[in-house]
Amino acid sequence: QGCEDDAAPTGASSGVPSTSSSTFFGYFQPEYDTHFTDPSTNTFKFKRARFGVRGRVNRSFSYYAMIETSDFIASDGNVYLMDAFVTFDKYEWTKFSVGSFKQPFGLEVTTACHSLTTIDRSIVSDQLVAPQRDLGLMMLGGTSKTKFRYSVALMNGTGLGLKDNNTKKDIIGRASYKVFDFMTLGGSFRYGYPNTKDKDRTTLGGEVVLSYNAFKLQGEYIYDEGDYNRAAEGGCGSVPLELGDKRAGAYVMATYDLNEKFQPVFKYEYFDQDLDIKKIGYQEMMTIGANYFINKNTRIQVNYQNKIETGLSVDNDALLMQLQVKF
Amino acid sequence: QGCEDDAAPTGASSGVPSTSSSTFFGYFQPEYDTHFTDPSTNTFKFKRARFGVRGRVNRSFSYYAMIETSDFIASDGNVYLMDAFVTFDKYEWTKFSVGSFKQPFGLEVTTACHSLTTIDRSIVSDQLVAPQRDLGLMMLGGTSKTKFRYSVALMNGTGLGLKDNNTKKDIIGRASYKVFDFMTLGGSFRYGYPNTKDKDRTTLGGEVVLSYNAFKLQGEYIYDEGDYNRAAEGGCGSVPLELGDKRAGAYVMATYDLNEKFQPVFKYEYFDQDLDIKKIGYQEMMTIGANYFINKNTRIQVNYQNKIETGLSVDNDALLMQLQVKF
Amino acid sequence: QGCEDDAAPTGASSGVPSTSSSTFFGYFQPEYDTHFTDPSTNTFKFKRARFGVRGRVNRSFSYYAMIETSDFIASDGNVYLMDAFVTFDKYEWTKFSVGSFKQPFGLEVTTACHSLTTIDRSIVSDQLVAPQRDLGLMMLGGTSKTKFRYSVALMNGTGLGLKDNNTKKDIIGRASYKVFDFMTLGGSFRYGYPNTKDKDRTTLGGEVVLSYNAFKLQGEYIYDEGDYNRAAEGGCGSVPLELGDKRAGAYVMATYDLNEKFQPVFKYEYFDQDLDIKKIGYQEMMTIGANYFINKNTRIQVNYQNKIETGLSVDNDALLMQLQVKF
Numbered sequence: 001q002g003c004e005d006d007a008a009p010t011g012a013s014s015g016v017p018s019t020s021s022s023t024f025f026g027y028f029q030p031e032y033d034t035h036f037t038d039p040s041t042n043t044f045k046f047k048r049a050r051f052g053v054r055g056r057v058n059r060s061f062s063y064y065a066m067i068e069t070s071d072f073i074a075s076d077g078n079v080y081l082m083d084a085f086v087t088f089d090k091y092e093w094t095k096f097s098v099g100s101f102k103q104p105f106g107l108e109v110t111t112a113c114h115s116l117t118t119i120d121r122s123i124v125s126d127q128l129v130a131p132q133r134d135l136g137l138m139m140l141g142g143t144s145k146t147k148f149r150y151s152v153a154l155m156n157g158t159g160l161g162l163k164d165n166n167t168k169k170d171i172i173g174r175a176s177y178k179v180f181d182f183m184t185l186g187g188s189f190r191y192g193y194p195n196t197k198d199k200d201r202t203t204l205g206g207e208v209v210l211s212y213n214a215f216k217l218q219g220e221y222i223y224d225e226g227d228y229n230r231a232a233e234g235g236c237g238s239v240p241l242e243l244g245d246k247r248a249g250a251y252v253m254a255t256y257d258l259n260e261k262f263q264p265v266f267k268y269e270y271f272d273q274d275l276d277i278k279k280i281g282y283q284e285m286m287t288i289g290a291n292y293f294i295n296k297n298t299r300i301q302v303n304y305q306n307k308i309e310t311g312l313s314v315d316n317d318a319l320l321m322q323l324q325v326k327f
Numbered sequence: 328q329g330c331e332d333d334a335a336p337t338g339a340s341s342g343v344p345s346t347s348s349s350t351f352f353g354y355f356q357p358e359y360d361t362h363f364t365d366p367s368t369n370t371f372k373f374k375r376a377r378f379g380v381r382g383r384v385n386r387s388f389s390y391y392a393m394i395e396t397s398d399f400i401a402s403d404g405n406v407y408l409m410d411a412f413v414t415f416d417k418y419e420w421t422k423f424s425v426g427s428f429k430q431p432f433g434l435e436v437t438t439a440c441h442s443l444t445t446i447d448r449s450i451v452s453d454q455l456v457a458p459q460r461d462l463g464l465m466m467l468g469g470t471s472k473t474k475f476r477y478s479v480a481l482m483n484g485t486g487l488g489l490k491d492n493n494t495k496k497d498i499i500g501r502a503s504y505k506v507f508d509f510m511t512l513g514g515s516f517r518y519g520y521p522n523t524k525d526k527d528r529t530t531l532g533g534e535v536v537l538s539y540n541a542f543k544l545q546g547e548y549i550y551d552e553g554d555y556n557r558a559a560e561g562g563c564g565s566v567p568l569e570l571g572d573k574r575a576g577a578y579v580m581a582t583y584d585l586n587e588k589f590q591p592v593f594k595y596e597y598f599d600q601d602l603d604i605k606k607i608g609y610q611e612m613m614t615i616g617a618n619y620f621i622n623k624n625t626r627i628q629v630n631y632q633n634k635i636e637t638g639l640s641v642d643n644d645a646l647l648m649q650l651q652v653k654f
Numbered sequence: 655q656g657c658e659d660d661a662a663p664t665g666a667s668s669g670v671p672s673t674s675s676s677t678f679f680g681y682f683q684p685e686y687d688t689h690f691t692d693p694s695t696n697t698f699k700f701k702r703a704r705f706g707v708r709g710r711v712n713r714s715f716s717y718y719a720m721i722e723t724s725d726f727i728a729s730d731g732n733v734y735l736m737d738a739f740v741t742f743d744k745y746e747w748t749k750f751s752v753g754s755f756k757q758p759f760g761l762e763v764t765t766a767c768h769s770l771t772t773i774d775r776s777i778v779s780d781q782l783v784a785p786q787r788d789l790g791l792m793m794l795g796g797t798s799k800t801k802f803r804y805s806v807a808l809m810n811g812t813g814l815g816l817k818d819n820n821t822k823k824d825i826i827g828r829a830s831y832k833v834f835d836f837m838t839l840g841g842s843f844r845y846g847y848p849n850t851k852d853k854d855r856t857t858l859g860g861e862v863v864l865s866y867n868a869f870k871l872q873g874e875y876i877y878d879e880g881d882y883n884r885a886a887e888g889g890c891g892s893v894p895l896e897l898g899d900k901r902a903g904a905y906v907m908a909t910y911d912l913n914e915k916f917q918p919v920f921k922y923e924y925f926d927q928d929l930d931i932k933k934i935g936y937q938e939m940m941t942i943g944a945n946y947f948i949n950k951n952t953r954i955q956v957n958y959q960n961k962i963e964t965g966l967s968v969d970n971d972a973l974l975m976q977l978q979v980k981f
Contacts, residue, residue: 028753030738030739039821042821043789044790044791044818046754053353053378060621065376065378065396067396069733070735071735071816072817079734080398081397085357086355098371099357135372135373160398164371295711325717325740327717349981382981384952388948394723394733405733407733413682413684425977426682426700462699464698483697488725488731490695494695
């Protein structure tokens, strides 16, 4: 959860958590974007600029807190507290976290923000798993090293910085299992009340990851129906779209590690704002790109986004270039 | 002063301040609140989420700076610089601080925010000692280990983030003395100009702390008259009330340490917005709760707040549950 | 660049950069200002309150990030990300930085904010080198120890927190050379598009520094013409003035180190908002002050600013007193 996957709260990596510790960490991502729209735009900006602290209080409790300082994520451009949670992690299969963290839904959303394979998450992850971050209580088990892992959370459902707008909490969960050495399957669900306690929302997701030597294929499908919160921001600064009663989307992404440093990536995705309406609100996008790992803390990402229209072709492709440094 | 009591600027604990140092520290408080109003509300939130740095520059100067990142304290929900001061602490009885810090008024206000016995301060502390934090210059002497201690400050009187709205500064002071091993008495005063230099405000406070083995009783009375600043926020995110020309309030709080970890607490308080008007604007509240110290850095607080109306009974009780982690 | 001059990203001071490191640092400046206007004002405030992290990723890459938390700089009073850049510094004469940093224009603007000789920069530096901070890419070479040094940057030109408002980037550059042991000369230029890609702006600057034993004389002249961005904030929280088509200003500043701790300073400056209009918009100011260095991390600055009117004399002098602590 949080922006790390299961980044060790220092010491946990050795198997036996140390007694007490504190680590200052962060990463930031200067970026140069060109949008081939008419008129075109280009700009230097930051994708993310995050600084945090994590550590252990004792053998049973760890903590994690991080602020986002990029002006280009929050709609008001202000600094805000992002993830901040305390975890009771004495027992590997029944850990508990309380505070603010990502909703445990979908593989791409729960992937650490500095470890994404493409610069942007897929449209469906940003549009349907909103709010991506929320306040609540989570039970979780397993790590990236175990075959099975799961998370179930009770959350406000209104996103960061807001009190719940109704008395019912949202329940969100995800589980994944490594069926074979080369295949991991996963599923997610969310049942909640975006606005009032009378109107509900149901979201379902399925994911698969296939690995074969240097080749990796990852796919995800998300289906969502019912009410939604028009005031909620889309994930990671994206502009929220108008949604119909039923909406869905998916992506498949393939990468190949040419060597330790260079990794080309191809991603195809679609998103349908309203399953009941044909053509309007349906979009497809292809991303062609590459990741270059200068070293384990510095990475260059280049992505060309080709948006495919069903009707008339529109000039809206984009070239994104990002440099990331992590410490 | 600040959010620490007299938390050592590292090294001072050994008696002889070290030459130079810097410590990153902080604490945050995820909370789950239920308000039994009609309609009722419940929500996950943060009470506070604070991160700071403190240290010594040399044997004579120390510094302290802290930001508040909780979205639920400032009225605009933004991150802000809270306490930030430089202290000339060469002589124990004539130390000087300059910067932003709490107004030295009253026992509860000057208690470090992570060491409060109940989740909320009393209504009178939040309503009458406003702004609780301010910019200015302070002279102070003594520590929590000395029998006597005092603080006198010249401050803007307009609170954090604002320039003074008039040319006269406010003077605020507090002194306490351990009369017997089991009894400490204290008094506070403030004389200032909340808006213009023609209209003044006078505030007086008295406090007593009694300790007997595991039992502790603490009480405080605050009286306030004259002008006040309607734009100033109440302490710690509380909504400021309309005040009459004279207003007052008090609380008594009893705790008993059942053992090292478990501490039940009972608090009774009242607040009168306008001493000249009977009944209207008078409120009483009882808080029943407990503190559970998981270890010295992790604490659970549960408080039930029972608001007592003089006239008709209204549904407005509340149950607050907080987990605090400190590092 | 940034707020440091060429403050070593830890380790570089030894000549051979270390492999990996991270340092938390910052400084803050409580200040007491009196303005002898009619009516007069006086207030405690912060000039700056900055906290950051810098370090090395490996032998070729370093990073630097800093937030400004003073309520008295940004026009909205909020915390914001100031400088944040990654530097490829493998080759001393062709270093590259990407992210947000100061526009490399003029000696005073590029002087680290905690090392300024007077509390305020000159009016011309604040008014014409706006935005002082921006997003972009910079090539630079040399250090404070080399005779020659240069910087050239491609930047949005719209300032921090904003995407570029047109497709053309601004180019800004500065070079300086130590002609004799006692004399350094420098020049700066900027050519950019403050609003649209049709209307340009050209800025030129010249600087000289003379040192003789404990005596130092520094002067700078800046000339600017063409379009400008009315929405851009002036440097360091100053109120931006209306500018004519051509504008210019200059200052000379003299200091004498009486001893290691005490340094009196005298500065004369003028600024002309519109070279085509006589008298109106022309201002002169003298600053008389002193710096007292308590130790290398703590400094007191006192400045008396005497504004000289060409026509009627107006009451607008100011006395500024600042304490700075750095860690």
